[in-house]
Amino acid sequence: MSKSVARLKSMKKVADKIDHSSKLRTNIPAGMAAAGPPLGPMLGQRNINIAAFCKDFNEKTANIKQGIPLPTRVKVNPDRSYHLEIHQPPASYFLKQAAGVSRGAMTPVKEVAGKITLKHLYEIAVIKSQDPTMDWKPLKEICVMLLGTARTCGIEVVRDLDAKEYGEFLEERKKIVEEQKKQLQEKREAKMLRTA
Incomplete structure (x- = not known):
């Protein structure tokens, strides 16, 4: 009995480590990330702090001409932090x-x-x-x-x-x-x- 309980607990630990979050894949104009649609709702659905994300993105793209579309990938962590990956324009x-x-x-x-x-x-x-x-x-x-x-x-x-x-x-x-x-x-x- 105790072996099966231990096995279930170990399986639960493994299941807890599985990442079920999906990456956000979108094009954002350089230096123009704003809290409004369409970006705001996409970030809100993933529980990302919208104002902090916009500030972070705009700072990272400050050296690029404003308005150039940048393919962006955002991976959300369980603690609401995120990993931002900005690609070259399409x-x-x-x-x-x-x-x-x-x-x-x-x-x-x-x-x-x-x-x-x-x-x-x-x-x-x-x-x-x-x-x-x-x-x-x-x-x-x-x-x-x-x-x-x-x-x-x-x-x-x-x-x-x-x-x-x-x-x-x-x-x-x-x-x-x-x-x-x-x-x-x-x-x-x-x-x-x-x-x-």
């Missing part, structure tokens, strides 16, 4: 910055939103290799992953890029983007009229 952010565009293509297969060189791709891969999730991946594999992300965004990867020609391309692209925005707005308004 690959799509770097690709759009290198291409000089603010948004990707609406139909990536049919249209080109921007262009970057292989050198841009390599430099982005070097930056992304610093992420904890990428530290075991070879640089070639990260470059292949970035090629896929670029294709999804409608960004073409080329060997060489002429600055003058690309400037003209971007001017033409602005007109296309404005037309697309206008079409989307018209669709939204038409949908609102149907539902009203």
